[in-house]
Amino acid sequence: MTTADKLTLWLAQLRDTGRGVLVARSVIAVAGAVAIVVPGLGVWDQLDLVPMLAIPLLAVTVVLPDSLGGVLFLLVVTIGWMVRAPAEIGWELVLTAIAAVVMHLATAFAAQLPSYVRVERRALRRWVLPGAIAVLVVPVIAIAAALVRGAEVPGSLLVTVGALVLATVTVWFAAGQRLGRD
Structure with missing residues (x-):
């Protein structure tokens, strides 16, 4: 060619x-x-x-x-x-x-x-909810991490990691994913 x-x-x-x-x-x-x-x-x-x-x-x-x-x-x-x-x-x-x-x-x-x-629009709409959740969760986690970090709370890394895991799970299920095989 x-x-x-x-x-x-x-x-x-x-x-x-x-x-x-x-x-x-x-x-x-x-x-x-x-x-x-x-x-x-x-x-x-x-x-x-x-x-x-x-x-x-x-x-x-x-x-x-x-x-x-x-x-x-x-x-x-x-x-x-x-x-x-x-x-x-x-x-x-x-x-x-x-x-x-x-x-x-x-x-x-x-x-x-x-x-x-x-x-189709249906395929695009499937991405809107997880995307919106992810975009909204980022500043919330950033503010929470700043507050926890400023308070010098013992275990603040665990709190931040827990918030990130919770956000990931929320986006996962909002995207329509399942835990087991179909």
């Missing part, structure tokens, strides 16, 4: 892309952009390497959501935050965490589908 044939095939597939796939990939792009931009707005000096690595990884994730690009993107953004960000929880951390969760959910949804598939 020549380069012209590959380009023609790619353009035909792009023309046949369904609306649900475009919505999911648009959400990936917007959430990824927020995860790159918001840490850069912080008062600390962010590593210059983070956007240089994250932007190409975001492009790869949008085009190929089932690739390793999404995981590497989240690792770059997270490690960039951990290296230079202040220890306290602020609005930047909460917004970046929400963007990472939204990007993760949209990437998981888009990775299941070929680009040419037509997605």
Whole structure:
């Protein structure tokens, strides 16, 4: 297959892309952009390497959501935050965490589908409830962790891990998953 044939095939597939796939990939792009931009707005000096690595990884994730690009993107953004960000929880951390969760959910949804598939609204609605729960739980856990950490309560790590496990279980069951085999 020549380069012209590959380009023609790619353009035909792009023309046949369904609306649900475009919505999911648009959400990936917007959430990824927020995860790159918001840490850069912080008062600390962010590593210059983070956007240089994250932007190409975001492009790869949008085009190929089932690739390793999404995981590497989240690792770059997270490690960039951990290296230079202040220890306290602020609005930047909460917004970046929400963007990472939204990007993760949209990437998981888009990775299941070929680009040419037509997605019904029912399939999109199935992702709305777990996504909304996950987005709402992130700031609650962040605030609870800040309160527990500020109070210097013994076992605060267990409280935070317990909250994360409870949130994960809530999202799991909201997504319609079951514990046993069907």
